[in-house]
Every structure is written in C-alpha cells, then in structure tokens.
Amino acid sequence: MEYSKKVMEHFANPHNVGVIEDANGVGEIGNAKCGDIMKMYLKIENDIIVDVKFKTYGCASAIATSSIATDLIKGQPISEALKLTNKAVVEALDGLPAVKIHCSVLAEQAIKAALSDYYTRQGIDPVPIVGVIEEHDHEH
Amino acid sequence: MRYVYADNAATTPVSKKVVDAIIPYMTEHFGNPSSLYEVGQVASRAVTKARQQVATALGAEEREIFFTSGGSEADNWAIKGAAALGAKKGKKHLITTKIEHHAVLHTMATLEKEGFTVTYLDVYDNGIVKVEDVEKAITDETCLVTIMYANNEIGTIQPIAEIGALCKKKGVLFHTDAVQAVGHVKIDVKEQNIDMLSLSGHKFHATKGVGALYCRKGIVLPNLIEGGAQERGKRAGTENVPGIVGLGVAITEACENIDENHAKVKALRDRLFEGASKISHSRINGDRENRLPGNFSMCFEGVEGESLLLMLDMKGICASSGSACTSGSLDPSHVLLAIGLKHEVAHGSLRLSLSENNTEEDVDYILEVLPPIIDRLREMSPLWEHIMEAEKVNQA
Numbered sequence: 001m002e003y004s005k006k007v008m009e010h011f012a013n014p015h016n017v018g019v020i021e022d023a024n025g026v027g028e029i030g031n032a033k034c035g036d037i038m039k040m041y042l043k044i045e046n047d048i049i050v051d052v053k054f055k056t057y058g059c060a061s062a063i064a065t066s067s068i069a070t071d072l073i074k075g076q077p078i079s080e081a082l083k084l085t086n087k088a089v090v091e092a093l094d095g096l097p098a099v100k101i102h103c104s105v106l107a108e109q110a111i112k113a114a115l116s117d118y119y120t121r122q123g124i125d126p127v128p129i130v131g132v133i134e135e136h137d138h139e140h
Numbered sequence: 141m142r143y144v145y146a147d148n149a150a151t152t153p154v155s156k157k158v159v160d161a162i163i164p165y166m167t168e169h170f171g172n173p174s175s176l177y178e179v180g181q182v183a184s185r186a187v188t189k190a191r192q193q194v195a196t197a198l199g200a201e202e203r204e205i206f207f208t209s210g211g212s213e214a215d216n217w218a219i220k221g222a223a224a225l226g227a228k229k230g231k232k233h234l235i236t237t238k239i240e241h242h243a244v245l246h247t248m249a250t251l252e253k254e255g256f257t258v259t260y261l262d263v264y265d266n267g268i269v270k271v272e273d274v275e276k277a278i279t280d281e282t283c284l285v286t287i288m289y290a291n292n293e294i295g296t297i298q299p300i301a302e303i304g305a306l307c308k309k310k311g312v313l314f315h316t317d318a319v320q321a322v323g324h325v326k327i328d329v330k331e332q333n334i335d336m337l338s339l340s341g342h343k344f345h346a347t348k349g350v351g352a353l354y355c356r357k358g359i360v361l362p363n364l365i366e367g368g369a370q371e372r373g374k375r376a377g378t379e380n381v382p383g384i385v386g387l388g389v390a391i392t393e394a395c396e397n398i399d400e401n402h403a404k405v406k407a408l409r410d411r412l413f414e415g416a417s418k419i420s421h422s423r424i425n426g427d428r429e430n431r432l433p434g435n436f437s438m439c440f441e442g443v444e445g446e447s448l449l450l451m452l453d454m455k456g457i458c459a460s461s462g463s464a465c466t467s468g469s470l471d472p473s474h475v476l477l478a479i480g481l482k483h484e485v486a487h488g489s490l491r492l493s494l495s496e497n498n499t500e501e502d503v504d505y506i507l508e509v510l511p512p513i514i515d516r517l518r519e520m521s522p523l524w525e526h527i528m529e530a531e532k533v534n535q536a
Contacts (some may be wrong), residue, residue: 032526035487057442
C-alpha cells in the first residue's frame, strides 16, 4: 500500500487545521474504536463558507482527506459544499488505496454533519437539505 | 537527516560475515549438494556444517534440524504434522495462546475447520501465559501445546522451560515458535524440554527465505514436500545453499555474542523506555522486565499509529505499530487486545525493536523527535480533546 504524493503532502502539511472559536456549524463523525474521528468547524456568512477548520484523529489518509476537503469547500457557497462527494475528494488526492476509501467518505460526512449543525442552529430542519448522515460504521 | 532503523523484529540487515560467507556458494561453489562431483560435494559439506552450527546453537543434534524457507513454514509443518500424528491416535485437541503469530493462529483456524478443537490461553495484562493454565487445559485428547518463545509485538518471554517440563510429564508434544527469540536469548532445547522449535534466519542477520525446524528425534512428522532425499526425505527440493550457509554463520555469530549483545541492546531499550515514559498518557505494553532485550512497545493515547509511523519515517526513523490501519484490518493487533487494551488505546501503539547495530545516539535522536510528533498529532486530534475534556470533568 502506497500513498500518492498528494496524500503525503497534505498529511505532512495539512491545510486548515485547528478550531474556529465562533463557528456557526460544527460536526463530528467517526469513533475512537475504529481509529478515526473527524471534527469540522464552519464559519458561514450569507450562505458562503468563509472559513473552515478541522481536527482529525486517524491515519495519514484521514488527515489528508480532511485537509483537501476543507480546501475544496473553503470560500464556496453551501450549495457547492453539499455537492462534494467522496469521489471528488479521492480524485483531488490523485487516488487513495482501496482500504482507505472510507476515509474520504468520512470527510464528506463530516462536512455534512457540520452543515446539519448549521441549519439546526438556524432553526431549520437540516434533513431535507443535507439528508440523513449515516454514522460511520465498520464496513470499511 | 539521521537514519535510524528500529524495526529489527520485522527484519534485520544481513551481517558482513554472512554476506562474505554466502557469496562463494553462489559463485565457485555453486554446485547441487546432491551431485557427486567436487563442486556439489563442497556445497553438501557446507549444508552439513550449517546444520551442525544450528544444532549447536540450540543444544540439539544435527539430525534434528530441518531447513525450511523460514519461520512460517516451520510453524505450519510442526503444527499440522503434530495434529496429523494426534489424529491417528484419536487426539484432536491443541493448545496455544491468544498472542501467537498468524503463522500459528491461521494454522489453528484451518485445523478447527478440519474438526480439531483448539484452546487459546489468556496471557493476562503482562502478556505472559500462566503455566497452571496450560496444565488445566491439557486433556487426554491433547496432541500438541504450541506456545511462542517470545512475542513479536510486545516482546514478552513465555515460561518455556516450565511448559516444556509440564508437557514432558503429561506426554504431550510441545512446539515453540522461537522466531523472535533465537539469537537473542539463550535456548537449549534439551534442558527446556522443547520437542519442536521454529526459527527464521532474517531475524538475526541471515538472509530472508531461510529458516529451520528443530524436531526431536523420535518424533516422525509427516513429510512436508515429496520429492528427492533432501532433509532426510521430509522436505524435498534442492537446498537453498547460500541461505543455509548464511543461517549457520548468523546463528553462530549471534550465539557467540549473545551476552554482550543482550546487555548492550537492553541498555539502549531501557534508555528509550525511560525517555518515552515521560510523555503523558503513555503506557508500556507487556511485562516491563520479562521481555526481549530489544523490544520497546508503548501506546500513546489520542494518536493513531499509522500517522505516527509516517511522521517518524519523515524523520528517518523506521518503526512499527499494531494499529488497525497498519495491520490492514479493521481491528488493532490481536496481541494488544489480548493484554486488555481498549481499541482506541491499541490504535496508538508504537513498536521499536533495536539491535546491536543501534547506538545511544540513535536512541537520543528518537527521544528528541518522538515527543514533538506526538504533541503535533494530539493537537489535531479530536480524540485527545475528548480525553482532556473528560479529565477536566473528573477533576471538577
């Protein structure tokens, strides 16, 4: 199993690591037992994601997918972030080993979890917009 | 950048002495040991000499040593062979531990499918099996007890002589997978009442692809490979002459220097433990004292092993982990789970395995590089955040 150069770049120097103190959307997905947890912080103004930060516990691909996913949605309207698929995340990283594809799913889910939290805070039911986020399970 | 190889439990570099010894057996002494002319007989004599060297190192007789492709083959042969011998007498029960290498555990799983029953003994939180548990597990149906000499992940050394004496008393065959132990700790198969023992050359500076099974005379294992008369007809096929020559040289070299190397490597390892134990929320895996001299195994909470290994690699340090991501499965190492670690703790494991080639400078470099890497991973870890929050709540 070997990682692409892109994965290693994002793992060695991940973008957007940290916490947004005044975030208005926060989502966490994954669990410690499985060995990966992603937490996304969004700052949304006028339906635009003006800032995004993450914290990830997990393997190199979990950290790299978090990094690239935050790059892909930063400065984008919510509507674009909702369209982000795990496939796009994998492509942006020049591929992931087959056993690591679940990490990209985790990144997609973490963003959706944060967006759900954003809508909930606005008093809007997130389900019709974001959908139901399936909890990360053992079917890696 | 400094380069530190600290994964000697995975494999070791081939020693200069071994390289020098084996090259002639690929060039001028290339003959087939089964050939009668001189170039063949030179090779044949070299195989005989290596067999004597291995026998001497183990306190065995030459005729009790069978060369194999490595440890896994020796384990498979011993266990499947003993099971077949047992089945002939209607004995279809085997005893092992929960922390064996997969060469043993997967062989057991295959035997279970074939109708054998297997007892997997606990090793408790120190990673060491209790002799009384072995005794309790032995029944009239038991055909084999197989317990590893020393564990590959946590380095714990099992009470082999006591188990050997017990098995002798009970009339049950006793095999030990000594792949991690040979060349590093003193072994005497007669004194320790070991019936069969597996070893692998590349764990003590011989080449990959060569190992041996010691099988006490009187135990007639089924043939492993049918064909020519090599290995007393039990394991046919033209001998891996260069590999076998190297194995003989390497085991002799390791055993000649065993006390000196043991002391040196243990001192380095203890220095590592001492330094790394200063990292908060860390723990040593397995018994602190009763372990292989070069084995360091610790868990660091809130970090994941694969990330830790890759960051160490970026600093030139070769290490290993029992996290799920590095084991290629969903669960962390069965060994770490067997000593009672929670999944989330086991994911943060780090194994460093030292050899006599390592230096104090290597250890100090690891201790310089490791804490900031762990800090960095913890800084970006939501799990670490949860651990810290839980502590705050507990303190309040």
